[in-house]
Amino acid sequence: MATTNNTTPAANAPHFPEQVTGMYILARALENVGIKNVYGLVGIPITEAAYLIQGQGIRFVGFRHEQQAGMAAATEGFLTRKPGVLMTVSSLGFMNGLTATANATVNCYPMIQISGASDPTMVDMNMGTYEQLDQFNTAKPVVKAAFRCSKAEDIPSAVARAYRAAVSGRPGGVYIDMTTPALGQIMNREDAEKLLYKPVDVYSPVAPNQEAVDRAVEILTSAKHPAILLGKGAAYAQVDDKIKTLIEKYNIPYFPMSMAKGLMPDDGPLSALSCRSTIMEKADVVMMIGARLNWLLSFGKGKWNPAMKFIQLDVEPQEMDVNVPIAAPVVGDMGLALDAILAKMEGAKMSADPAWVPALQAETKEKAVKFQARLTANKSAMPMDHWTAIGAIKPILEANPDIILVNEGANTLDDVRDAVNMSLPRHRVDCATWAIMGMGIGSAIGAAVGTGKQVVAVEGDSAFGFSGMDFSTICRFKLPVTVIILNNGGIYNGAGEPMDKTTDPAPTTLDINARYDKLGEAFGAQTYYVQTPEELTKALTESIASKKPCLIDVQLAADSGAESGHIGYLNPAPLQEIKV
Ligand code: ADP
Ligand code: MG
Numbered sequence: 294m295a296t297t298n299n300t301t302p303a304a305n306a307p308h309f310p311e312q313v314t315g316m317y318i319l320a321r322a323l324e325n326v327g328i329k330n331v332y333g334l335v336g337i338p339i340t341e342a343a344y345l346i347q348g349q350g351i352r353f354v355g356f357r358h359e360q361q362a363g364m365a366a367a368t369e370g371f372l373t374r375k376p377g378v379l380m381t382v383s384s385l386g387f388m389n390g391l392t393a394t395a396n397a398t399v400n401c402y403p404m405i406q407i408s409g410a411s412d413p414t415m416v417d418m419n420m421g422t423y424e425q426l427d428q429f430n431t432a433k434p435v436v437k438a439a440f441r442c443s444k445a446e447d448i449p450s451a452v453a454r455a456y457r458a459a460v461s462g463r464p465g466g467v468y469i470d471m472t473t474p475a476l477g478q479i480m481n482r483e484d485a486e487k488l489l490y491k492p493v494d495v496y497s498p499v500a501p502n503q504e505a506v507d508r509a510v511e512i513l514t515s516a517k518h519p520a521i522l523l524g525k526g527a528a529y530a531q532v533d534d535k536i537k538t539l540i541e542k543y544n545i546p547y548f549p550m551s552m553a554k555g556l557m558p559d560d561g562p563l564s565a566l567s568c569r570s571t572i573m574e575k576a577d578v579v580m581m582i583g584a585r586l587n588w589l590l591s592f593g594k595g596k597w598n599p600a601m602k603f604i605q606l607d608v609e610p611q612e613m614d615v616n617v618p619i620a621a622p623v624v625g626d627m628g629l630a631l632d633a634i635l636a637k638m639e640g641a642k643m644s645a646d647p648a649w650v651p652a653l654q655a656e657t658k659e660k661a662v663k664f665q666a667r668l669t670a671n672k673s674a675m676p677m678d679h680w681t682a683i684g685a686i687k688p689i690l691e692a693n694p695d696i697i698l699v700n701e702g703a704n705t706l707d708d709v710r711d712a713v714n715m716s717l718p719r720h721r722v723d724c725a726t727w728a729i730m731g732m733g734i735g736s737a738i739g740a741a742v743g744t745g746k747q748v749v750a751v752e753g754d755s756a757f758g759f760s761g762m763d764f765s766t767i768c769r770f771k772l773p774v775t776v777i778i779l780n781n782g783g784i785y786n787g788a789g790e791p792m793d794k795t796t797d798p799a800p801t802t803l804d805i806n807a808r809y810d811k812l813g814e815a816f817g818a819q820t821y822y823v824q825t826p827e828e829l830t831k832a833l834t835e836s837i838a839s840k841k842p843c844l845i846d847v848q849l850a851a852d853s854g855a856e857s858g859h860i861g862y863l864n865p866a867p868l869q870e871i872k873v
Contacts, residue, residue: 310481315445316342318485319407319471322452323378324349325489330369330742332362332735333380337423338409338473343380354742354770356735359386361763363393363406364735367466369743370403371552372697372719374531376459376467377404377739383411384424388431393735394466395435400725401526403459405452406432407469409476413443429470437465445478446488453492461497463609464529498626499608506633509580509604509621510641513545513634516578516602517646520565521545522590525552525725526583526607530627533718536582538635543643546653548572550584551723555694555715565653567660572653573597580604583627586616587726593617606630668712672826678853679704682779683712685826689833690749696837697722697740701733702753704786704854705779709751728860731759734776738763741772747840748773749833754780754803761812767842768816775836775843778809785858787851805851813844821845 319342323331330352335343347353356362359381366377381390387408394406408428415422429441438458440451448471455467513519521540533556540547540557546565547557559566572579573596581603586593593603593616602620605613606627613622623630668684671677686709690698694716700709700723715721722736734757737750757778767774781787782805789799810820819841821832829847836843857864 310483312479313482313485314341315442315448315476315478315480317345318445318448318480318488319452319476320345320349320351321485321489322449324351325449325491326453326456327375328378330354331378331380332356332365332369332739332742334359334362334382334386335380336382336386336409338476339380339382339407339471342409342471342476346380352742354738354766356738356766357762358760359389360392360731361735361738361760361766363390363397363404364732364760365739365742366404366406367393367397367400367402368699368722368736368739370397370459370464371400371525371529371722372740373743374460374529375403376456377402377743379404379406381406381408382424383409383428384426387426387428391432391435391468393732394432394468396725396727396729396732397466398436399727401464401529402466403464405455405459405467405469406436407471410441410470410472412474413441413470413472429468432468432470435466436468437463439468439470441470441472442475443472445475445480445485448475449488449490453490457492457495457497460495463607463612496626498629500629501623501625501633503633505621505623506630506637509606509623510634510637512578512602512604512621513543513580513643514638514641515644516576517644518576518649519545519578519580519643519645520572520576521547522579522581522584523547523549523553523556524582524584525550527627528553528556528583528719530583531719532628532631535628535631535635539631539638543638544645544650545580545643546572546650550589551710552721552725553584554710555720556718558716559714560716562654563650565657567664568653568656570596571656576601578602578604580606582606582631585612585726589726606634664712674850676824676848676850676853677826677829678850679708679779679781680712681826682829682847682849683708685829686751686777686833687713689830689837691716693747693837694720695746696720697744697746697748699723699733699737699740699748699750700752701730701756702751702779703755703784703858704781705751705753705756707858730756733757734760734763734767737774737776738766738770738772741767741774742770746773747837748775749837750774750776752776752778754778754782754807754809755784757809758803761809764813764818764842764844765816768813768818772842773840775833775845776813777833777845777847779847779849780805780807780809781849781853782806782851785856786854801856809846810844813842813846816842818842818844822848824848 369377
């Protein structure tokens with residue numbers, strides 16, 4: 294009997310839906326919320342997920358150490374106001390990455406750490422499974438929010454909620470525990486796609502109340518010696534024009550914290566960058582915009598005018614009154630707060646003493662002359678000291694303002710921060726609130742990948758040691774990053790003498806004769822070894838022009854640089870006293 298030859302499938306034919314894994318769902322979820330870059334280091338159980346992430350058109354930047362991948366994610370977060378994403382394996386990979394995520398939380402940088410994790414039911418029963426660690430609870434105290442995905446169905450929601458948690462309110466680090474069962478779970482593609490969604494209004498900016506705005510404006514306009522302190526929260530908020538209007542329209546001098554440098558030009562007519570002590574002592578009103586009165590500002594005590602009235606603009610209500618009472622807290626989103634303040638100020642008159650700004654300008658001028666003399670004082674001495682080397686670096690960086698400057702070390706940090714003027718916002722990334730070492734190379738990579746801009750990292754030799762191997766990542770991804778190492782052969786410096794009972798090197802001693810340029814050579818970078826300011830000028834000029842991975846090893850004298858740089862006072866006792 295002839296059968297019908299109809300090609301359309303019978304209604305009752307078996308249907309095999311296409312199937313996908315949790316790893317695929319993770320890649321789709323990241324793409325769906327707009328993630329462009331993932332920084333990480335693969336291994337069990339996330340290797341396949343990384344390939345699938347690349348398959349979604351997301352850049353996967355593979356590192357040599359998770360901590361550096363995390364620093365990159367955090368830096369992208371700070372510079373772009375979108376969360377950077379770090380992906381790691383379980384146990385040690387998770388722990389290495391967590392250092393950077395904790396640092397991001399402390400600094401209010403938005404980032405998401407996603408770590409592969411063992412089956413939580415086995416971890417909970419302490420069965421000794423592969424890389425067993427209760428990562429979820431380990432992460433919790435140092436992150437803003439934490440999620441655990443035990444099923445593939447949880448992944449889209451975890452990613453969307455992590456995104457919102459990272460960027461809304463006070464930004465910070467968020468952790469997602471991505472368990473092996475969730476990653477390996479198989480689902481129908483159609484069902485999985487239905488779970489994906491784009492979270493609405495992720496930033497959820499909230500305006501301050503009018504009473505708070507009125508109070509702040511009343512105090513600011515009646516000040517005799519007003520000043521504005523800019524913090525990295527102001528830089529992060531990307532409200533540059535509103536800040537410029539407030540400062541210029543009302544003629545208010547400003548001084549920046551290190552990562553707020555360039556938000557307003559460091560050498561602008563109202564810049565009081567070098568008059569910090571004068572402002573602390575003589576100002577009567579300081580408006581803090583996205584800065585905290587923490588250790589970096591002597592907790593608002595000591596030198597500060599005891600009659601000072603602080604106005605503080607911050608999204609975090611609990612930041613108010615932390616160390617001193619705040620006369621006018623303005624809690625809310627920076628952009629909305631500034632809009633409300635500017636609206637209220639319209640037509641208002643400032644009561645500032647007309648001699649206040651000219652006095653700060655005169656002090657600035659005087660200090661600039663002294664500072665310039667310091668940069669050139671030992672110009673012909675060999676080997677160079679920090680100031681001579683920085684004297685060569687400064688004019689080149691200032692002539693290329695769109696280069697992002699990454700900076701870490703002790704003396705290298707202090708001296709470069711003080712010497713190099715910035716003129717564009719979000720172009721300086723450094724050790725920040727925790728003053729940590731070991732952020733430089735990762736941050737340089739995150740800055741280059743996250744913004745597409747050129748980067749110069751100025752590193753102390755000790756600081757570079759924490760992350761040096763990831764210079765190879767700069768080379769593998771052909772990033773336009775120049776790393777300058779100021780080598781004085783030690784932590785602080787290389788002139789420390791060991792205690793009598795040992796022939797070992799002193800605890801602060803590293804390698805004054807190390808040729809870091811050879812390390813760059815090993816990975817195919819353009820490299821230089823320089824001993825004079827002229828050689829350094831030539832090397833940096835060529836490096837920037839090349840737009841290629843470059844490494845410049847700068848030979849300094851072993852006795853250049855002070856113990857603990859500018860913050861030696863934080864040591865429990867001076868080094869000499871310990872040695873008796
Ligand atoms: P610095 O080290 O430069 O003084 P901090 O990191 O100590 O800066 O302070 C930054 C502050 O900015 C934090 O208290 C944070 O809550 C706040 N902040 C960050 N983003 C915003 C925003 N969009 N609106 C308002 N405040 C913000
Ligand atoms: Mg050193």
